[in-house]
Amino acid sequence: MLLQSQLPTWTALAPVLILGLTALVLLVFDSIDSDSTNSTLLAGTSVVGSLSSLAFAAAFLVEGTGQVSTGGEITLYGDALVVDGMALFFMAIFASVVAMVSIASYDYLREDQHQAEFYTLVLFAATGMGLMAAANSLAVAFVALELASLPSYALVAFLKKNRGSVEAGLKYFLIGAVSSAVFAFGISLVYAATGALTFSGVAAGLENTEYVGVAGLGVLMIAGGFAYKTASVPFHFWAPEAYEGAPAPISAFLSSASKAAGFAVAFRVFTEAFALSVIPAGIDWVLLFGILAVVTMTLGNFAAATQDNVKRMLGYSSIGHAGYALIGLAALSAGSAQNGNVLGASMAHLLVYGFMNTGAFLFIALTEYWDVGRTFEDFNGLAKQAPVACAAMTVFMFSLAGLPPFGGFFSKYFLFAGAIGAGFWWLAAVGAVNSALSLFYYSRVVKAMWIEDPDGEFELQGRPVGLYAAVMVAALGTLVLLPGIAPVIETAQSVAAALFA
Amino acid sequence: MIIEALIAFTFVAALVTFVAPNKVAGKLAFGLSLVPIAGSLLMWSQFDATGNALLGGSLAFEETFEWLTLAGYELSWHTGVDGISMPLVVLTTVLTSLAIVSAWTPIDDRQSQFYGLFLFMEANLLGVFTALDFFMWFIFWEAVLIPMYFLVGVWGGPRRKYAAIKFFVYTNIASLVMFIGFMALVFGLGDSITSLGLPEIAQALRADELGTFYGIDAATLKLVAFVAMFLGFGVKVPIVPLHTWLPDAHVEAPTPASVMLAGVLLKMGTYALLRFNFTMLPETASALAIPIAAIAVLSVIYGAMLALAQQDLKRIVAYSSVSSMGYVILGLIAYTEFGVGGATFQMIAHGLISGLMFMAVGVIYNTTHTRMVGDMSGMADRMPVTTGIFIAGAFGYMGLPLMAGFAGEFFIFVGSFGSTVLPYAPLFTAAAMFGIVIVAGYLLLAMQRTLFGQFRLETDYEVGPAALHDTLPLAVLLLLVIALGVAPELFFQMITDAVNPILQTGGGL
Amino acid sequence: MNPWIAVGALGVVSVGIPLGMMAVSALLRPSVPEQGKSAIYESGEIPTGTARIQFNIQYYMVALLFVVFDIETVLIFPWTVIYRSALEQGASLSQVLLPMLVFVGILVVGLVWAWRNGAVKWVASPLAERRKTERQT
Amino acid sequence: MVPAEWYLLLSGLMFCIGLFGILTRRNALLFLMSVELMLNAANINLVAFSYQWGNVTGQTFSLFTMALAAAEVAVGIGIILVLYRNFNDIDVTKATTMRW
């Protein structure tokens, strides 16, 4: 057992550092042999790197690094970064998603000339996400957010001869650029009001600031920045485009890891910097997030219900899920004992979501590999040809819909129960209604695959091992999270409670 | 541990079957499904529980494993059986095996997936009837839907897609409504419970520990929760007017799925009504006795009338199920030993009889490829054995003495007639009894038109007796029906033992 | 006194002097417009096509590289300023030197990668490429 | 000393000009320039209030903002370049393979 407590404190960042180092190693590989299309080496390096990152994150979580049991959070580099349970929890999510995406890309990119760049960008983005989870200052949050975003733009437009991919990249980029400018301006306003950028400093400054209006505007704009990263209203409209146009493994990566990263930093910023105990009256971000959550989940679900294209439907549904996760922020109240539970449930939902949504998009990657087509009709009768993969997809769909035997039910249950317990029954009600609605469009996929007859005869070309393995890992994760939810939810809620301590 | 072993074994069996080759899947699944039968019979033989599982009675084969603590509630794996669930467990295992055999002929595509789903469903059904922790129970409850959805959707008739989606959406929304209602109770109980164990919740509710929740007082909360749960479970039962999914699902489902649907899945609804509504909230139930009884009688009469108007044999049997389930509700609301006990007994009886009827219709359909009453006649000539069993089953349905159906209905009427909870009990009972007449009417009519007279179905093949493996399950079921009719105390003893606590501690019922 | 006043003054003067020269010239110079004079000078040939031509993508590639490295030099400057005084005040070498070495190291990895992938290769000769592949086959 | 409100006014104005540009320009490059304006509005705030509060945090952060703005433009122009190759245009409303 590797004990972080026996190592220098900076090693608490190991999960992030390993991701970054792996990216650099891949760059070195590509420098040595820039024409290489050795998928095994490149994807393998990426997988090994992300898995070791996951191992460290999990080991640290188990050991209690940064948690109360081992002396509380570890702050590094002059309070710029903090490693606590929540940071490690999210790092574990990112590492698992990267691992799955890398395995899947092994087949997806088989013919591509720029594989090394692909994995490097994924890993750099994941590094940025890890840093987002560990950010303890608005400056670091912004830099990390950009580090996560910039490679993502390139990744979305990675298929540069594919018009859809390029268009998706452009839209993702344009909205990303605007929202990061808004975010930066928000930070500057908060700085203007408080004179500090570290979360603790901002909290201290907010308590008796004279510029309440400026601070309020700043908070609003920062919330806008997070809305972009998490694909929530009002900066959500890039999501369906980007997810539809991007290479499917990247859609998987963005819709789960990137979203989780946005929430990670939003959780910390709003619970520590703009903590309810210090925020001046008049800046009611809880209400803001409440409204955003309701609008986001409703809009996402209704839009998803009207789609013909499965990938796009998943894109909208991921907006809906952002709405659910927002409940974690919307159901907080100052000094409530339930805060940790609500936030923890939201985190657990993001973890489960990380598996099931990644899996769903990777299944899309599989169909893209087979050239099956993208509409519901194109999936007709797929189960006859590929029952195992379709069974996995069924698990993802039902889990996303929140049906009980799968992980998605649990996280949603905890989320809604937490919201009710915290006194926000209307959030839970809207969430539950949306959840029921979502079953309609998720089951359409299942119906197409299993029940409909194929329109014509088609033969699936090959059985891509990597894609299959990745889909199976995700399915297994979604299933195992049912009996294994106990440690996850307990960890999530205890680390979330630490934020309010 | 035997319950856990059974459930786990069935799950594994499902997985094994799922990956087995199509050719052997049917036989394999049958072989594997014998183990749960043996297990459930073993349980029965060693059954030693007394009292109601939820109300402090001793349980048989009880197991508890801590799982996780959440927001002050302990969730655990908690299983056990009492007199109410034990017969249902036996019913589930037996009926599953027989349904698997009855699937050998009609299912000729993707067999391994079919039987895999079947066993998966069985595992979850066992879970539903044995789980005593709300969370576990709910997971199994919902998980049953998924295989059924596929069974109807993939192997069903021409309108299978519509039927499957309708079934799925109906029952899922119902689950959600029920879930919210139950959760309202849980939150209302507040700190007085420390886990989501059903016994603890039931006892807390009966001890009147329900507090206010969001300013809603306890009585209103109970009412709301009761209604929500009643509607939620009512869809599964189904009660009129929430029954519209059922004919579609039944007609489109392949025979074995219909057997399971009518035989076991509907019982989930009444079982849950008994466990939740009528055990946990007796005062509310008795306060609502008249509307509930009205719904029960409506189900009986309306279901029977609808059955009378059908031309499709399967539809007839399906609607008659609606009718039969109405009796069960009536028995439950009676709140007498014979009423509730009879209702529970009727669940078993109806499970066997409706299974038998659906199978018989299936066997006829396999041969004739039609289910329309008008298309067939004189089947008795060509399929004498099947016909005989069919007639016997129909008599069981009508409640002929010495059949299980008679015992169940008789107990229910006795119980409801003497009910003190239900005002105008004799009136309701009499109205419900009228249903029997209609049932007899349509069944006789259907039999007369299909089975007797001149055979005139035009086919390009010889219509002859069904294969042995098609007939055997029918015979077995018939034997069971008769056995239960002759000796209802096989189950009735343990049932009343478990039912009595519900009545006793009911607070002035 | 704020030194930027003087800087601003020089700014004004350095705009003023060229403007003055232009004014003087405007007074002195003749204006004799002729058709031929106003033609674009392209080595005496008659200009063809537009001047908005497509040019080598490498201009863009080096511009990208520049953006990266220029910004990095901006980030290096504060470090150089405090480096010596930090050492004199007793900071250990690993505290002040190592972070910068890591920083430059990452930059170097990037540079090497760009180098190997031809970002700074001005002319990608198709002929040479073909010869290379021919030799391989 | 110039009162803080004036800095806020200036930066706010600049931000709004940038925002206006984003909302009205369809040329991807002009769009990028508008974003730069918005980022620099943030920089003005940061530097001005760094002076106001007497700490260097804001100034330091503005360096990072500049670096990120540059990187963003680098990536953005790359994407615009492939956009041009695919659509022969850099009008951001022209690329509509997918529904908006």
Next chain:
Amino acid sequence: MTGALLQSQTPLVDTIANLLGIDGTLGAIVASLIGAFLIANLLLVQTAVAGPWAKRKITAAFTDRIAVNRVGPFGLLVIVADAVRLLSKELIVPDGVDRPAWDLGPLIIPFSALLGFAVIPMGSGIHLADPETGLVFAFAASSIASLGLVMMGYASNNKYSLLGGLRAVASNIAYEIPLIVTAASVVIFTGSLQMSTIVAEQTTNTLAVVGGVAIPQWFAFVNPFAFVLFVVANLAEVGRNPFDVPEAPTEIVAGYQTEYSSVYFVLIYLGEFIHIFLGGALAATLFLGGPDGPGPASLGIVWFIAKIWAFYLFTQWARSALPRLRIDQFIEIGWKGMLVLSFANLVLTAIIVGVIV
């Protein structure tokens, strides 16, 4: 030593303010304007000498021929003749130029070069402003020129001009990083970006005493490698041979200045020459002790002018002695050679300083 004297001398602006007897902000502004005017003229005079006269003379000397010896003593009056001639030429505006940009370009180039001199300490108290970030300001001001170049190239509606403008940008950006990184290696020694401190650091300390002669701690002596790098990068930065690819008369006519005539032509040339001097001034300040030299401190300006003229001479020597690089060689030397060397220099300097201190 001399440095102490230099430090004690009153800055130019204060001297003027005292002379005129004005104070306050308004006084500072007036005095600054006067000082700025003086400094600008000091440079203009040098440029006038360097451009029409010295350049021809030097090139002639290198190529062994005679030049400008007709008008005035040593042909010096050719400066006046040329000035009048160029200013009174017709301004030809070609077809299709992008007018505001076309007019603005020639203004920017001398502006940027002159602005850089605001922070250069020229000795004898001739030091207009001494902000803390002087070095960065000097680099920033001198980089504005490339903006003017690309504007001119783009606005001229001429393919050669466009290419010239792009080449100018490419060359500026390729060599700017080595230039600045090398400068950063000097900053490691000084610990300050203030020009006066950088100079003082070189003048007050003595590197070694060889044979009784104290060698001052000029950074060119401390780190000759950096000096060489800096001078080479500087040469490219100011666009002189062998790095004059943006103009490259034999390839792209005259690059960005092809379409300019009359006073615009004068302004462009003026700007470029001042730029050379600015490059020399930066090299002198960073590596050669600025106005430091033997003799009294009041001689500082003399030494300083000598140093920048030495750099000017060096550019003219390079112009005559070296062939122009091809654009691809030029860029690759910049990115693969200079950049790596300059980073190596920075890291090594940091390590050595770290180990010694």
